[in-house]
Amino acid sequence: MTICAFDITATDAREAAGDTAPEGGYRWVHFDLTDADLPAYLEAHVPAIPAAALTAPETRPRADRYGDGLMLNLRGVNLNADGPADQMVAVRMWVTAKLVVTVRVRKVFALDAMRTEASQGDAPATPMQFVSTLATRLMSRVQDTVFDLSGRVDEMEDSVQDDDAPLPPELAEERRMAIRMRRYLAPQRDALVALVGIDSGLITQANRDSLREQANLAKLTVEELEALISRMTAVQDHHTAQAALMQGHTGYLLSIVAAVFLPLGFVTGLFGVNVGGMPGIDTPWAFATLCISLVVMTVGAVWLLRRLKWI
Template sequence: MPLYIYDILSDGTATPTTDTSPTGVSGYRWFHFDLKDPELPQWANAHLHPIPAGALLQTETRPRCDVHDDGLMLNLRGVNLNSDGPADQMVAVRMWVTDQTVVTVRMRRVFAIEDIRKALEAGTGPDSSAAFVEALASRLTERVQNTVFELADQVDDLEDAIHDDDDAPLPDNLAELRRTAIRLRRYLGPQRDALMALAATDTPAGNSPLHRRELANLAMLTVEELDSLQGRLTAINDHHNARAAEAQNRNSYILSIVAAIFLPLGFITGLFGVNVGGMPGVDNPAAFTILCISMAAVSVVSLVVMRWLKWI
């Protein structure tokens, strides 16, 4: 059985009912199902055309907006505000809408639908099926925008950290932020297209399309913001990679300079360390001092030559 059924009048008031017929006496009738409901396939196949019935029963969906006869097949997604997953693990709403019937199917709880139900119980619900679609799309879009704005604030903080300290360490949450932006963009791109298609259709008849066009515009701005965030996160990651590579190159360069200075010194100590006859200075008490002074002079000459060659 549906999670709930409402008969909704033109003044926005609603009456719960147990009648499973697709239409009521007046206004429009709203059915809300859980996809796991075992009676849903039987009800959909008995009361709906096979095409919209199949669309409602699909396990995997993507945002879409298609007109079929006198109705509208609409799939939308919203951010997951349930405790069973992150916000970017989005929830889907499958819809079939005519002038007199609205059918919504969800797999997980959708808070935007809960908002509409509360409005209906308060007597201020959508007064037509078209208004229902717009109300649901508006609430889903608002929550998506809030999530994207929160993500943008976190990216702003990362950029501010770089501005304050160019040598700031790589943020621990950078990779997760990039994955979140990618997952959101994956679903919100098709959702933008679905809302643009919704703005261009007049089925089901009802409210002015101005609100629908505004929703499509907000969806487009959200997708553009996500594209911008992906680019900014990539720039932040590239900056940290460049700084790490620069530090590694600098350390390698210093080690190379040190090795170059000690190379002739190692040769000298190795040469004077051979245990064979005829080594100069063996019987001279000042030989070690002379050797140390000579090695210091070689080091100074090496530094001067490197400076002259602009190696340092």
């Protein structure tokens, strides 16, 4: 059973009736990939190669012409509760002048919004307007997600101003999110650019202009994601450098202390042995002399280290 099916004309949209698309319009049929009726419908209405593309277990964004139709795959952010936004949802499409078939695995909110509008009699007048509207809504949600991520990265960069601030615990996950989104959106950018250049009678100049804007938005979004990844890497590098600097400073101080107290430890260890023949054993002022000698040695060690510019 289909998720929905509508017959759409320039002035109306209503639930599909009969076996053919309306005169002067097209039919939109929307399936879930697990729908048991999908294989039979595709066998009856869609050529074999596009049908295989619609039911492929894995997809990537694409835009290819096949005969008088178009095979399209687009992705949008996952707004479902079953996963993070960067676990993007896919829309598979077969588009001709009289038929639009869409297939999804997870719920796609942009398609659900178009479904609601179609049930109210409002839908894109042509198949390519349908594609353009869907691409616009998908990219709008992607851009909102990237803007939110950019705001969080701004906050991380602000934390860099405070050298004592700890490394943001969410940094690693946010960077992985940006990398995963770039992985899917870079092919989507290429697919939208390819779609603009396809020579097909389905695509009017107005469609090309609208799709070109979405392709440009996809380019800007990918560039923004690449910039965000670099910015988060810089934040990580700053905190790593601060930690290394602090560790090096601590090690340096310990080395100075060790250098100062090394001769003192030698002298006190030497005079602490319990054997005969140690000088000053029978002299009352020998202990005071030893203490004064240790102070002089400490001052001398500090003076020498400063003279050598080690401190």
